Amino acid sequence: MTGTLYGVGLGPGDPDLLTLKAHRLISTAPVIAYPTLAGGDSFARAIAAAVIPQTAREIVMDVPMTTAREPAQAAYDAGAEEIAAELEKGHDVIAxxxxxxxxxxxxxxxxxxxxxRFSTEIVPGVTSMTACAAAQGLPLAARNEVLTVIPGPLDEATMTARVAQADSLIIMKVGRHLSKIRRVLEAAGLTERAAYIERATLPNELRMPLTKAPETAPYFSMILVTKGADPWL
Amino acid sequence: MTGTLYGVGLGPGDPDLLTLKAHRLISTAPVIAYPTLAGGDSFARAIAAAVIPQTAREIVMDVPMTTAREPAQAAYDAGAEEIAAELEKGHDVIAxxxxxxxxxxxxxxxxxxxxxRFSTEIVPGVTSMTACAAAQGLPLAARNEVLTVIPGPLDEATMTARVAQADSLIIMKVGRHLSKIRRVLEAAGLTERAAYIERATLPNELRMPLTKAPETAPYFSMILVTKGADPWL
Incomplete structure (x- = not known):
């Protein structure tokens, strides 16, 4: 009997937003696995830290900081083989x-x-997207509105086209793309409606109108533009 | 001291996908509130049923089944006033x-x-959108892909235009709009890539290719089209 690989969503950062299922799976895990970036701390591990049993084996995939694909591929290849070896032994692995x-x-x-190759189960989690909307007190989408989710790294021309077509929109993974995003939203006349949030649900959460946002943003930051959401029925 | 109104996300249906925070708030709730449709059962209450204390007062907003806005407005007006009266007494209300x-x-x-008028806190929950992707084993969006969320009741011309522009897309609240959605996806050449899921995470969950989906769909059904998602790094 081989083990099962569980991909477990942890939610946006507040450990209180773990699901009951995630909490149970992690607290009884024989093996956990998670990525780190260039030897840094793992945000995923930090969210689950209080729940991880001391007896759990930890498989760390250290992904190098580069835009080249091959080094990251090699890190996931190696991590996958380490996970496969545990699954072959009949151990469940909680990613x-x-x-x-x-x-x-x-x-x-x-x-x-x-x-x-292995039995796999995905346990969905609370996304940072709805956590940001909750923190900001901004309904994301109502009734027949289309919601568009745009990754910050998208090139400027494509982002401009997508923003123009959107009702409500979320720009994820803002990070070093903040100045480009500001230009796109300004050109679309949406700056005044844009809210900036970083590290939603964490103790150091920050949120403010985009007009007051800092010049530099962390990776875990997001911009919400509720273009037409009318919360009145 | 007035009470706090909590809007608590319960997740897609499996009570195991409640967050720890939702579980705690509901299990200690003095007052809970939820809508029902035309005297039917409340799906929200059913998800939380095992957690609701026997001592909790329950405020039910019965929303009539009609496309006219006024009767629904009246139901929410009356519910809001009942909730306000509890908050005025200093009781927290869990919606x-x-x-x-x-x-x-x-x-x-x-x-x-x-x-x-009152202190309000939103507790985000797992959306049916990511629960459907998890059940189906289909990554929703990766890297720089734009994700478009489209409500099923959207008119056919607008839906056609939005589908044409989308990378990955989700059509929510399929229900009685299934034949229209089939036409839109067929015209876009996307039928073969479309997955149909109803009642994700519930014991009677159904999922299949859209080509094999039933003629009629319940309100809690969804179609996923992962147009370009490549899960390989």
Whole structure:
């Protein structure tokens, strides 16, 4: 009997937003796995830290900081093989995923490498997207509104076209793309409606109108533009 | 001291996908509130049923089944006043919300009526959108892909235009709009890539390729089209 690979969504950062299922799976995990970036701390591990058993084996995939694909591929290849070896022994492996595993998450790189060979279950989590809307007190989308989710790294021309077509929109993973995003929203006349949030649900959460946002943003930051949402029925 | 109104996301249906925070708030609630449709059962209440204390007062907003706005407005007006009376007495009120309160949820009608007058906190929940992707084993969006969320009731011309522009897309609240959606996806050449899911995470969950989907769909059904998602790094 081989083990099962669980891709477990941890929610946006506040450990209180773990699901009951995630809490149970992590607290009884024989093996956990998570990525780190260039030897840094793992945000995913930090969210789950109080729940991880001391006896759990930890598989760390250290992803180098580069825009080249090959070094990251090699890190996930090696991590997948380490996970496969545990699954072959009959151990379940809990892969820790910030937010939701299938919503812009890196878990899909493990899923692509392992789901054909092993029993795999995805446990959805609260996304940072709805956590940001909750923190900001801004309904994301109502009734027949279309909601568009745009990754910050998207090139400026494509982003401009997508923003023009959107009703409500979210720009994820703002980070070093903040000045480009400001230009796009300004050109679309949306600056005044844009809210900036970083590290939603964490103790150091920051939120403010985009007009007052800092010049530099961390990776875990987001911009919400509720273009037409009317919360009145 | 007035009470706090909590809009609490319950996730897609499986009670195991409640967050720890939602579980704690509901299990200690003095007052809970939820909508029902035309005297039917409340799906939100059903998700939380095992957690609701026997001592909790329950405020039910019965929304009539009609496309006219006024009767629904009257139901939310009356519910908001009942909730306000409890908050005035210093009781916290837990409003139960399927999925996430600010993601196409009816909680925003209470939020619009009460958040100016009372302390209000939104507790985000797992959306049916990511739960469907998890059940289906389909990553929703990766890297720089734009994700478009389209409500099923959208008119056919607008839906056609939005589908044409989308990378990955989700069509929510399929229900009686299934034949229109089939036409739109067929015209866009996307039928073969479309997955149909109803009642994700519930014991009677159904999922299949859209080509094999039934002729009629319940309100809680969804179509996923992952147009370009490549889970390989």
């Amino acid at each position: 820790l995923c910030e937010g939701d595993p299938f919503f812009y998450g890196s878990f899909m790189y493990l899923f692509a490498r392992l789901s054909d | 139960l919300c399927e999925g996430d309160p600010f993601f196409y949820g009816s909680f925003m009608y209470l939020f619009a009526r009460l958040s100016d």
